[in-house]
Amino acid sequence: MLTTNTQAPDKTLKAIKKFAEQYAKRTDTYFCVDPSVTAAVIEGLTRHKKELGAPLCPCRYYEDKEAEVKTAFWNCPCVPMRERQDCHCMLFLPQDNELAGEQQEIDMGVITEMRDNNCVTA
Numbered sequence: 001m002l003t004t005n006t007q008a009p010d011k012t013l014k015a016i017k018k019f020a021e022q023y024a025k026r027t028d029t030y031f032c033v034d035p036s037v038t039a040a041v042i043e044g045l046t047r048h049k050k051e052l053g054a055p056l057c058p059c060r061y062y063e064d065k066e067a068e069v070k071t072a073f074w075n076c077p078c079v080p081m082r083e084r085q086d087c088h089c090m091l092f093l094p095q096d097n098e099l100a101g102e103q104q105e106i107d108m109g110v111i112t113e114m115r116d117n118n119c120v121t122a
């Protein structure tokens, strides 16, 4: 039977994953103790990068996504993250955050599994 929702990790997803891992290391922040949170945010950033050309924060509502991309305020890493390590998506957590895990890397399989199980939109 043909599987329609199992896709190999693509170039954009790989690039966003690499960015998140490198940025966490650079800022001494950690991924959430629940890897599905990290996976969902990376997948959301990837989707925006593909749709809009920029990794617009996936955890907010926007009236006009194209306009938001142009302001760059919520392009990841957003201004609150850059200025005060405030990531409301819980992608980058300071070590003393109670939801911070010990990882600054995430397995690609966790991301693609979450995506394939949850993402049914085109």
Ligand code: SF4
Binding pocket: 041, 056, 057, 058, 059, 074, 075, 076, 077, 078, 079, 081, 086, 087, 088, 089, 090, 091, 092
């Ligand atoms: S809150 Fe900022 S740093 Fe965190 S995922 Fe969204 S854009 Fe990126």
